[in-house]
Amino acid sequence: MKYFVVDRGDEISLKLTEQFHQLAASYGMILSDESPDYVVSIGGDGTMLHAFHRFINRLNDIAFVGIHTGRLGFYADWTPDEIEELARVMNSPAEADHLRIVRYPLVEIAITTKNGETETHVALNEFTLRGIEETLVAQLNINDVTFEMFRGDGICISTPSGSTAYNKALNGGLIHPSIEAIQIAEIASINNRVFRTLGSSMILPKHHHCDIYPHAKRRFLLSIDHLHAQRSDVVSIRCRVSDRKVHFARFRPYPFWSRVQRAFIGDDFNK
Ligand code: NAP
Numbered sequence: 001m002k003y004f005v006v007d008r009g010d011e012i013s014l015k016l017t018e019q020f021h022q023l024a025a026s027y028g029m030i031l032s033d034e035s036p037d038y039v040v041s042i043g044g045d046g047t048m049l050h051a052f053h054r055f056i057n058r059l060n061d062i063a064f065v066g067i068h069t070g071r072l073g074f075y076a077d078w079t080p081d082e083i084e085e086l087a088r089v090m091n092s093p094a095e096a097d098h099l100r101i102v103r104y105p106l107v108e109i110a111i112t113t114k115n116g117e118t119e120t121h122v123a124l125n126e127f128t129l130r131g132i133e134e135t136l137v138a139q140l141n142i143n144d145v146t147f148e149m150f151r152g153d154g155i156c157i158s159t160p161s162g163s164t165a166y167n168k169a170l171n172g173g174l175i176h177p178s179i180e181a182i183q184i185a186e187i188a189s190i191n192n193r194v195f196r197t198l199g200s201s202m203i204l205p206k207h208h209h210c211d212i213y214p215h216a217k218r219r220f221l222l223s224i225d226h227l228h229a230q231r232s233d234v235v236s237i238r239c240r241v242s243d244r245k246v247h248f249a250r251f252r253p254y255p256f257w258s259r260v261q262r263a264f265i266g267d268d269f270n271k
Pocket of ligand 1: 043044045046047049070071072073074075125126161162163164165166167169224225226
């Protein structure tokens, strides 16, 4: 079995990485940055975003596993003191029955530029378009029909697993990752008697798409997960549920709603 480790680079993550390499060697696992079967992310959910984008061209062939070194994560759900158990279950045929590969939807972002070219990206959490210095002005179409003229800080289009990240801070709803959908959430829209946007977030099913046409004369910041670029050459952006999916290896059940409960509510709700 071939594996690779992506870590956050802090002292604890580096120590755990070293420990995982030793455990992996004892099980005869082969370290490979070209064609790993498993990619172990050690750090936080942000580390998983780095791991995902590092192996973006091999998503079909890789199962990701996350060990969190800080608070409990959504993508990183093993604790540091479970590292030996993780290495054991990854390598034990007897545990293979417990291995479940879950496939989470991604958002596809197709950006058409002024020279007529279209570049396609995928995001694990979300895509955001934000104004730089000035308000973002952009027409939003849904399924090729004009929906609204957006004015405000920006627009966030998230995946179901990304719905607990930036989208949640924007009051978007949380979507179970078994639902193939994307969510459009507004970032500080301007709403008054002159300008009008829906104000609520919208959830599009797999067979729908939306197009954003940003006002040509303005510069904006385009973000895909943790990756950011300032652009002024964009004509339109089409977002839809991607045909590709990310695979996570689960060696034991850890339901999404339990992760939501532990991350945002915790055990102190009686206080
Ligand atoms: P980052 O430090 O890597 O991430 C920012 C925070 O978002 C961290 O606490 C991270 O958890 C958490 N996070 C990432 N993915 C998550 C998910 N799916 N569900 C719940 N929490 C999640 O920051 P970055 O490198 O600039 O950007 C990466 C991500 O940050 C973006 O994809 C965006 O979702 C998020 N972000 C959130 C806000 C906000 O909530 N207001 C604003 C900007 C960006 P860990 O500590 O476990 O890594």
